[in-house]
Amino acid sequence: MNDTAGSTAVLRVRDLSVSFRGEEGGDGDVHAVDGLSFDVAPGEVLAVVGESGCGKSVTSLAVMGLLPPTARVGGSVALRGRELAGADEKELRSVRGREMSMVFQEPMTSLNPVLTVGRQIGEVLRRHQGLGRREARQRSAELLETVGIPDPGRRVDEYPHQLSGGMRQRVMLAVAVACDPAVLIADEPTTALDVTVQAGVLDVLGALRERLGTAIVLITHDLGVVAHTADRVLVMYAGRAVEHAPVEDLFATPRHPYTRGLLDAVPRPGGRAAALAEGRRPRLREIPGLVPGLETQPDRCTFAPRCAHADGLCTSRRPLLQAPAGPVGERPDAPHTAACWHPLDVTGAPAEATEEAAP
Numbered sequence: 607m608n609d610t611a612g613s614t615a616v617l618r619v620r621d622l623s624v625s626f627r628g629e630e631g632g633d634g635d636v637h638a639v640d641g642l643s644f645d646v647a648p649g650e651v652l653a654v655v656g657e658s659g660c661g662k663s664v665t666s667l668a669v670m671g672l673l674p675p676t677a678r679v680g681g682s683v684a685l686r687g688r689e690l691a692g693a694d695e696k697e698l699r700s701v702r703g704r705e706m707s708m709v710f711q712e713p714m715t716s717l718n719p720v721l722t723v724g725r726q727i728g729e730v731l732r733r734h735q736g737l738g739r740r741e742a743r744q745r746s747a748e749l750l751e752t753v754g755i756p757d758p759g760r761r762v763d764e765y766p767h768q769l770s771g772g773m774r775q776r777v778m779l780a781v782a783v784a785c786d787p788a789v790l791i792a793d794e795p796t797t798a799l800d801v802t803v804q805a806g807v808l809d810v811l812g813a814l815r816e817r818l819g820t821a822i823v824l825i826t827h828d829l830g831v832v833a834h835t836a837d838r839v840l841v842m843y844a845g846r847a848v849e850h851a852p853v854e855d856l857f858a859t860p861r862h863p864y865t866r867g868l869l870d871a872v873p874r875p876g877g878r879a880a881a882l883a884e885g886r887r888p889r890l891r892e893i894p895g896l897v898p899g900l901e902t903q904p905d906r907c908t909f910a911p912r913c914a915h916a917d918g919l920c921t922s923r924r925p926l927l928q929a930p931a932g933p934v935g936e937r938p939d940a941p942h943t944a945a946c947w948h949p950l951d952v953t954g955a956p957a958e959a960t961e962e963a964a965p
């Protein structure tokens with residue numbers, strides 16, 4: 607596990623697991639998250655990436671204490687050293703929105719259509735900070751300005767439907783950071799937006815972490831967003847962490863074949879034109895095979911059935927996150943770890959399993 611932020615972490619997650627009871631007569635329980643650990647330091651952006659269904663959203667909901675009662679949650683979630691796993695709803699409610707908050711993909715489902723945006727931001731301020739109506743309105747306008755909404759004095763009295771999608775997402779950010787939370791969890795915050803609007807929202811996230819020192823957990827499946835915004839990246843596959851690294855190292859030298867596959871699936875500028883010029887059919891490189899079901903927690907590499915390098919070791923023993931042998935990346939203070947028996951080297955070739963790894 608990457609312990610970069612260990613000593614200064616504001617959010618520390620250890621061995622988080624989440625399962626849901628399966629339907630009667632079905633395949634059994636769904637193990638959505640299995641043994642996940644990470645830290646986030648103030649002012650740092652940790653991106654959590656992976657294909658659909660790998661457990662990103664369940665992780666963020668577990669950290670926020672927002673999972674339905676049907677979820678069984680294990681492990682530890684500590685915010686500034688205070689344990690939240692197992693905390694009662696009253697305690698969680700005092701933390702949410704004040705010390706830790708979250709923005710979702712679709713602001714229209716989170717914003718109340720019959721209240722002005724000023725009232726919605728103001729409500730958080732009144733509840734957590736005891737501000738009066740006028741002060742709350744004033745502060746709401748300031749927050750709209752912080753998240754880059756022009757003419758905040760007018761916008762504060764408008765309703766969500768009067769704003770564009772990008773502005774609504776900025777309003778959600780204003781609500782989320784109204785009480786200057788230590789941690790912000792942003793779950794696919796730009797997925798529903800046009801690319802140009804996306805960039806604006808990402809810039810706001812960058813400014814928040816710089817100006818307010820907010821620690822940000824950014825959930826996304828978009829590697830372009832990761833490259834633009836993150837400091838470190840946690841790659842998830844079928845509920846488990848498979849790679850954890852500083853962003854530059856992850857893009858330069860992915861060690862896990864799944865991460866390599868994700869990066870290869872990103873279209874490259876000019877790739878189509880180059881392929882056509884060479885008389886090849888342009889195509890995206892997909893990772894062959896399907897994401898496995900989550901009904902079991904196999905004691906092997908869950909990616910093995912899709913991996914070109916898998917051998918008997920991979921299909922019989924579970925690899926744990928560890929720093930592979932080889933050159934240390936750009937940031938010796940931030941180790942690069944992968945859960946793979948045959949981590950790729952800088953040339954993309956798989957390593958021999960080490961002595962200790964052999965069964």
Ligand SMILES: Nc1ncnc2c1ncn2[C@@H]1O[C@H](COP(=O)(O)OP(=O)(O)OP(=O)(O)O)[C@@H](O)[C@H]1O
Pocket residue numbers: 626636638656657658659660661662663664665674827900
């Ligand atoms: N309330 C629930 N009850 C049962 N299973 C659930 C529930 N919520 C999520 N799951 C399951 O947990 C697994 C992980 O889901 P999750 O939403 O975290 O994936 P994700 O990586 O965020 O995907 P996406 O990128 O599509 O949002 C999925 O198999 C999903 O069906």
